[in-house]
Amino acid sequence: MNERLHALRTKIAGLRCSAFLTLHQPNLYYLCGFSGSSGALLVEQRRATLFTDTRYAIQAREEIFGASVKIVQGSLLVGVGERLGLGRGSLAFEAEHASIAQRKQLRRAVRKSVKLRPCIGLVEALRSVKDDFEIQKMKMSASLGSSIFDGVLPLLRPGVREVEIAAEIEYKVRRGGASAAAFETIVAFGERSALPHARATTRKLRRNELVVLDWGAILENYCSDMTRTVFVGKASVRVRSWYRAVQDAQEAARSKVRGGAVTGEVDAAARGMLEKRGLGRFFTHSTGHGLGLEVHEEPRVARGQTFKLRSGNVITIEPGIYVEGTGGIRIEDDVVVTANGCEVLTSASREFLEL
Numbered sequence: 432m433n434e435r436l437h438a439l440r441t442k443i444a445g446l447r448c449s450a451f452l453t454l455h456q457p458n459l460y461y462l463c464g465f466s467g468s469s470g471a472l473l474v475e476q477r478r479a480t481l482f483t484d485t486r487y488a489i490q491a492r493e494e495i496f497g498a499s500v501k502i503v504q505g506s507l508l509v510g511v512g513e514r515l516g517l518g519r520g521s522l523a524f525e526a527e528h529a530s531i532a533q534r535k536q537l538r539r540a541v542r543k544s545v546k547l548r549p550c551i552g553l554v555e556a557l558r559s560v561k562d563d564f565e566i567q568k569m570k571m572s573a574s575l576g577s578s579i580f581d582g583v584l585p586l587l588r589p590g591v592r593e594v595e596i597a598a599e600i601e602y603k604v605r606r607g608g609a610s611a612a613a614f615e616t617i618v619a620f621g622e623r624s625a626l627p628h629a630r631a632t633t634r635k636l637r638r639n640e641l642v643v644l645d646w647g648a649i650l651e652n653y654c655s656d657m658t659r660t661v662f663v664g665k666a667s668v669r670v671r672s673w674y675r676a677v678q679d680a681q682e683a684a685r686s687k688v689r690g691g692a693v694t695g696e697v698d699a700a701a702r703g704m705l706e707k708r709g710l711g712r713f714f715t716h717s718t719g720h721g722l723g724l725e726v727h728e729e730p731r732v733a734r735g736q737t738f739k740l741r742s743g744n745v746i747t748i749e750p751g752i753y754v755e756g757t758g759g760i761r762i763e764d765d766v767v768v769t770a771n772g773c774e775v776l777t778s779a780s781r782e783f784l785e786l
């Protein structure tokens with residue numbers, strides 16, 4: 432019995448829908464184990480069917496649980512329409528993962544008497560609570576990410592380019608067993624570190640500069656995401672005090688994480704700490720986000736969010752400050768929520784390192 436499909440069917444029935452359709456890869460993988468890049472999963476109350484094309488025929492039969500496989504020539508949605516036994520009733524589809532063109536195609540593919548019901552976040556809500564097996568994988572992914580940090584530090588010598596460091600990080604992550612980096616690795620030197628999502632360039636490292644490294648792995652389908660900031664050279668008193676403030680903000684946010692806490696409070700803890708140091712205006716993004724099969728997923732850890740954390744949620748805690756023209760500092764860890772607090776999955780040192 433596929434418990435995930437069971438939980439989804441309960442939700443679908445609660446919405447008074449008779450069937451559910453997803454085309455979104457992480458949801459396909461989560462619900463039936465399919466890792467191919469093109470598929471459609473139709474979940475009805477008594478059966479589930481994965482539609483894919485001939486490229487994935489062997490793979491789908493090997494991977495899938497709880498659903499049967501239907502290999503389709505041509506449009507997957509036409510296949511869905513033919514299989515859908517409904518004469519009437521409602522088919523729920525994922526509004527956030529269907530293009531306007533796909534929606535039109537779907538309308539043509541199913542009978543006129545079937546209502547199409549856009550819905551949002553049904554599978555994502557299930558995915559936000561990780562089971563023990565998933566937490567195990569996320570621990571492995573986070574520990575792979577953490578394990579490469581010490582090996583990168585000796586490469587941070589004046590003259591090295593951002594792209595070289597990014598390439599080294601991604602190489603090490605893949606050598607460690609990752610199928611890919613979880614996102615484009617961020618390496619930002621000096622004033623470029625004031626861009627929270629800087630893209631690595633050929634800019635060379637100089638002495639007495641901040642270095643922000645933000646990287647992650649996809650290991651057995653699960654993402655890690657972490658950031659460390661170091662200083663190459665001797666930091667000023669001002670930069671040291673900034674670093675301490677971000678460290679304290681990160682710790683304040685982490686200490687708020689527990690089952691029953693609201694993500695807006697976690698965000699407020701980090702923000703409040705930086706405001707107290709007069710740095711609030713430099714913290715220009717949210718404190719964190721859910722992490723799992725995707726690098727950004729539910730829940731959001733941001734100002735005003737009312738999401739109540741539960742054991743098994745995995746989130747990042749990543750406050751930062753960004754001072755235009757000077758540089759930025761961010762510290763990011765992945766944590767799993769427990770009844771009484773959280774367990775930090777990323778183990779690399781958070782101490783201020785001057786290289």
Ligand SMILES: [Mn+2]
Nearest residue numbers: 656747749763
């Ligand atoms: Mn992140």
